[in-house]
Amino acid sequence: MKEFTIGKNDAGQRLDRWLAKTIPLLPAPLAQKYIRLKRVKVNGKGSKRDIRLNVGDVLQLYINDEFFDRPTPENAFLSLYQPKLNILYEDEHILLLDKRPGLVVHPDENERVNTLLTHIQAYLYQKKEWSPYWENSFAPALCNRIDRNTGGIVIAAKTAEGLRVMNQKIKDRELSKYYLCVVQGRMAPKEGKLEGYLFKDEVKKQVYVRGRPGPGAKTAVTLYKTLAVKNGLSLVECDLITGRTHQIRAQFAHAGHPLIGDGKYGSERENRKYGRHGQALYSYKLAFHFTTDAGPLEHLNGRTFQVEDVDFVREYFGAWPEAGREPSSR
Template sequence: MKEYVISKNDAGQRLDRWLAKTVPLLPGPLAQKYIRLKRVKVNGKGSKRDVRLQIGDVLQLYINDEFFQQPSEENAFLSVFQPRLDLVYEDEHLLLVNKRPGLVVHPDETERVNTLITHIQAYLYQKKEWSPYREHSFAPALCNRIDRNTGGIVIAAKDAETLRIMNQKIRDREISKYYLAIIHGKMNPPSGKLEGFLLKNEDKKQVKVFDHPISGGKSAATLYRTLQSRNGLSLVECELLTGRTHQIRAQFAAAGHPLLGDGKYGREKDNKRYGRSFQALYSYRLSFDFTTDGGILDYLNGKYFQVSQVDFVDEYFPNT
């Protein structure tokens, strides 16, 4: 329990607004619940959320200590009252989460709280499967990343051993990642392999594709096959053989067939014609194809996981 005495500077505020300012990590809906449950007392009694505080009022807050910390990237999960996760699979070691387009995976300069990893940590904290306040506690971590406006399956490790194994399997290409994408036009041939070297421009947050090795460039390879073509668009399945930044987006654009909706590598006028404002790209399937020992995760070998629905497929290629 923590106790506060209202000073001249805080007098006149509503109780709920004072509480939001004083305990910023406490989610608003939870604060309202605590007020209703009389875990927030004014002069020793329960109170309504819209009561105006007076000089000298004594407030007693029966709230868990962790909510009184200063907000930081490490404790942002406390601010998430109801985690929003579309779980594809979960067991004692990991989560497979279907990330929605528009959600960043990690905190950045534009978003601190509403991120995929924050929602995952809040989910596991509220389930009492994880707490950063235990000695030597491991923080749940992502094993792979997906761009903000790309949707699809992200792997999250619940323990350090899972994170180590997954990172190694990804590096050794023992986890196959499949994407669905819609491109402008038709690929010729309909199936094949895109290869090149990608050079990243950090200032523009963009990559350029070269057909020859270049200083600072990284090799990139993508298998693709056309599933359907209609109305000037093609639905393609892509398998990443390497995992470079913007790999699929940049390679198809370099081949003359940018992704539908891609404002960074495509043409705005073409995207407007189809009413799509962000890239039609989805990491829809993961396959665990271990060729070496998987340790505590060996039970995953030979299994695959797939999302049940991809919005742009339903919109542009119904009945596929």
């Protein structure tokens, strides 16, 4: 419990607005709940949220100590009262999440609260499965990342053991990540491989594809398969052999088939033609095929997880290809 005495500078404020100013980490819905439960007392009694405070009023706040901390990037999750996550799978060690396009995965200089990682932290904190205030607490972490404007499956570790094993499996390529994208024109051949070397321009935050290696270049290999063709567009499935920054976007643009909606590697004129804002790219399927012992994650071996719906498939092709929708997991 913490106690505050109202001075002249705070007098005249509504109780709920005083709480918002004094405890910025406390979400407004939770503050309202605490007021209703009389965990916020004015002069020893429960009160209403719209009461006006007077000089000399004594407030007793029965609120967890962490909400009184100074806001920092590390505790921003506390301000999320209802974390928004689309969970495909969860067990003791990991989460598989369907990230929506437009959501950044990690806090950065532009956004520290509304990020995938922050929502995960808030979710686990509210489930009482994790807290940064526990001694030697492990922090939930992402095992893979997806660009802000790309949607799809992200793996999050809930435990240190889960993080260690999953990161090793990713490093050893014992899982496959499949993407769907919509590109301009028809791929020739319909199924094949894109290979090259990616050079990254750190200033422009853009990569370039070249046919030969060079200083700073990284190999990039993408297997692709055309699933459907309609109205001059192709729905393509990609299997990433390497996982480089902007790999799919840059390689298809270099091949003469940029992704629709891609403002960095595509054509603005074509994007306007199709009314697409943000690249038509989705990490829609994840398959686990462990060749060595996975310890606490062994139960995932042989399983495949897939998102239920991808908006641009419906928008440009009407439905999933004739082969039909695959199950969410098998």
